[in-house]
Amino acid sequence: MIKLYLKKLIPCLLILWLAPALLQAQNNQPTREDLERRKKELQKEIDEANEALKDTKRSTRESLGQLRALRNKITLRTRLINNINEEINFINGDINTAYRDIKTLQKDLDTLKAQYAQLIVYAYKNRSTYDLINFVFSAQSFNDAVRRYQYLKQYREYRHRQATTIVQTQDLLNQKIESLRDQKEKRAGALKTEQDERKTLEDDRKEQDEVLSKLKGREKELVADINKRKKDALNVQNAIRAVIRREIEAERRRVEAEELARRKAIEAEKERRRKAEAEEAARRKAAAAAAAAAAANNNNNTAANNPPPVKETPKPPPPPPPAPEPERTPPPTRSANVLEATPEALALSESFENNRGKLPWPVTSGNIIGHFGKQHHAVVEKINVENDGIIIATSKGAAVKTIFQGEVRRVMVIPGSGYVVMIRHGQYFTNYVRLRTVTVKTGDEVRTGQMIGTAGVNDIENQGEVELQIYKGVVKQNPELWIMRR
Known part of the structure; x- marks a missing residue:
């Protein structure tokens, strides 16, 4: 037991x-x-x-x-x-x-x-x-x-x-x-x-x-600063959308020019074949007339000399003209967006989308002080502020880096917002606003994480700032959904 x-x-x-x-x-x-x-x-x-x-x-x-x-x-x-x-x-x-x-x-x-x-x-x-x-x-x-x-x-x-x-x-x-x-x-x-x-x-x-x-106690001063920022933000938004619309229009003209050139090439090929067919028909007609004259001459000689009749071997019919090639149509795309008209642009758009939520931050260290969209002001609660992207506070002169590979489409200076760098990724655009200096120019190919400039300085708050905006065509996106969470 x-x-x-x-x-x-x-x-x-x-x-x-x-x-x-x-x-x-x-x-x-x-x-x-x-x-x-x-x-x-x-x-x-x-x-x-x-x-x-x-x-x-x-x-x-x-x-x-x-x-x-x-x-x-x-x-x-x-x-x-x-x-x-x-x-x-x-x-x-x-x-x-x-x-x-x-x-x-x-x-x-x-x-x-x-x-x-x-x-x-x-x-x-x-x-x-x-x-x-x-x-x-x-x-x-x-x-x-x-x-x-x-x-x-x-x-x-x-x-x-x-x-x-x-x-x-x-x-x-x-x-x-x-x-x-x-x-x-x-x-x-x-x-x-x-x-x-x-x-x-x-x-x-x-x-x-x-x-x-x-x-x-400084509400009036803050309201004035809010209105100024709203005006500066509107200027930035108008400038960015104007560039994007020009990009769309340029792509549309390029696609239309390629389509017109393709149609002209098809028409020229049709005209060449029509002329070739006409020349072939004239050649056959002349050959038939020559054969008829030769046959009549042979008949006269046969009646005079009574030679035994000789059968002529019939000539094979001429080969038919080659069938016209069917018109080539461009490969179907997932949408009618002209910004993805080329295979390279389409691949870049898809790669950008596949990295949603995994894109790096544009600065090494910092925190978001202005979120995307409409929200109440931190002090003057009766006033709403709206951001087209996210505002990141960082150290003064901090390096600003690209969040994805692409091509620099525009570098511009907007009063009140410093330098603005626009980078295209297929049908997507990433915009880096409030830069103090830039190290790239329009047309440059950039890679992910490449430095493109330095953060601007907010003299009132005595800190560095950079604003990141993401557009899909002319539609604003929330960058917080695209970059990695910290």
């Missing part, structure tokens, strides 16, 4: 030891390593936000850049606190599991010790060698004596295993107690970190309220 109990007890102990890992895998929840990695990533982003805030604070006045940097910090720190709370919940779960395991192991250890004590008492009472020999030799047969001897041997081995199991259970219990102590220390450290982060979060919110209050 005791032996059967031990066989069942050891697997149970193993299950108790592995239970936390098994439950974690079944619930499909983030692991401790995931939380730790996410915590490091958030801390890194917070450090970057602090650097961005330092740059904006170098300005003599409060700016939207400071407000955006503070809001970004608050968002990131809130995520960090949530991450720490998840980690604390994880630790609490481990502590509760450790408590249950310790209680179970202590109970099992007490049971094992009690049973072992009973074995010791029984062994003590039957410690006499005479009693053991008498137990063996009192058997009724030799086979019975062998079985009794085997029983005594197994009994000794069982006592040894019982003692080993008690020692192992005691070691396992000690490990669990040590693990519980470590988990409590981790929880205490996580709670302290969470309290420190909450205090810093409150300080950030107070600073945000102060900056917001001061900015609202």
